[in-house]
Amino acid sequence: MRIILVTGLGGAGRTTVAAATALAEARAGRRTLLVSEDAEDTEGSEGAEDAGRLPGDGNLRVLRPEPAADFRREFLALQACSGTALDLLGAAPFEDAELTELPGSRPFALLRALREAAAGDHELAVVDLPPLPEALALLALPEQLRRYLHRLLPPERQAARALRPMLAQLAGVPVPAQWLYGTTARWEAELAAVQAVVEAPATTVRLVLEPGPAATRALRTARLGLALHRLSLDAVVANRLLPAGSEDPWLAGLTAEQHRHLAELRTGAGDVLHELPHLGRAPRGADDLALLAPARAGAASAPVPVPEWAVEDRREEDGVLVWHVPLPGAAKEELSLVRRGDELLLTAGPFRRNLPLPGALRRCTVTGAGLVDGDLRVRFTPDPGLWPRTP
Secondary structure, eight states, X not given: OEXXXXXXXXXXXXXXXXXXXXXXXXXXXXXXXXXXXXXXXXXXXXXXXXXXXXXXXXXXEEEOOOHHHHXXXXXXXXHHHTHHHXXXXXXXXXXXXXXXXXXXXXXXXXXXXXXXXXXXXXXXXXXXOOOHHHHHHHHHHXXXXXXXXXHHSOHHHHTTGGGHHHHHHHHOSOOOOHHHHHHHHHHXXXXXXXXXXXXXXXXXXXXXXXXXXXXXXXXXXXXXHHHHTTOEEEEEEEEEEOOSOOSOHHHHHHHHHHHHHHHHXXXXXXXXXXXXXXXXXXXXXXXXXXXXXXXXXXXXXXXXXXOXXXXXXXXXXXXEEXXXXXXXXXXXXXXXXXXXXXXXXXXXXXXXXXXXXXXXXXXXXXEEEEEXXXXXXXXXXXOTTTSOOOO
């Protein structure tokens, strides 16, 4: 199933573009799911557990994440798993009716909705994500949380769960309870499922921008963040374009400035740029949305391919292996590299990721790095004590 993740600058119209894209695909005959908290004209939508159907468009269904209900459900499940420990502490359990959503619940509800969308029988899912910085952090969240779980509660420790009571008596130290490992395993499975959806080749990102001073910078930031997390860019949508040729001097000047920024976007986005007009009013209903749909997902230009992170063997020439990490738009002064164990901690602008090293590079030491035309080249020298000896 194809999944299009729609994000962009705040106020650029990403929710409208997501709804227009989903509606156009449904009218073209594809079974389509729109995942959005803010989608309009969705009578009958009852949240994540029972998505409603958009009236008049039988191929389009709407899934509305509900952070408050999702938080209550997860909190009560955790409380039930840890009931014995809470009883020992004399804690009074919460009831559903008295729970209120805590800050930070929204991303988890949206990720769970994304996983449910991927598990459905639709041909296409269009997901309305938060604004660009929050969306990139959201898409990186499953991998980051899995890394934390593996470090704090290693999976191999769970293999000895039958020995925990004996170990606790012999060592005289407390051993984590079974409910903690069970909860961790459930979270790990859910996060792995979401990460698989985000990283799937059929999942792409559509960036919505209104041409202006911040648009080109946002495109550069988005390309860098998407490349670091190996996500494919489906399209760049230049939204709310003003008509040229106005006789009003004020409107003509505003249009000229907007089109200067549009030219910069054309240079930066290339063939994946799609231009949408300004309707002169807020969209009203399905007919207006039909005017604001980018090229159909089935007929659009091919997404920008995700470049390979290749390891170049230069041992015969220079005695090194070179790891190529494509980072389009990266600036040398914004890069930082730290080797820690079998990972490379890479900071690129506002983004940071822990990159697991390929097997061959784990037996090497980092001896240098350079950035050439958006290609980060990290040099590794084989460690004689770890590198296999040839006969």
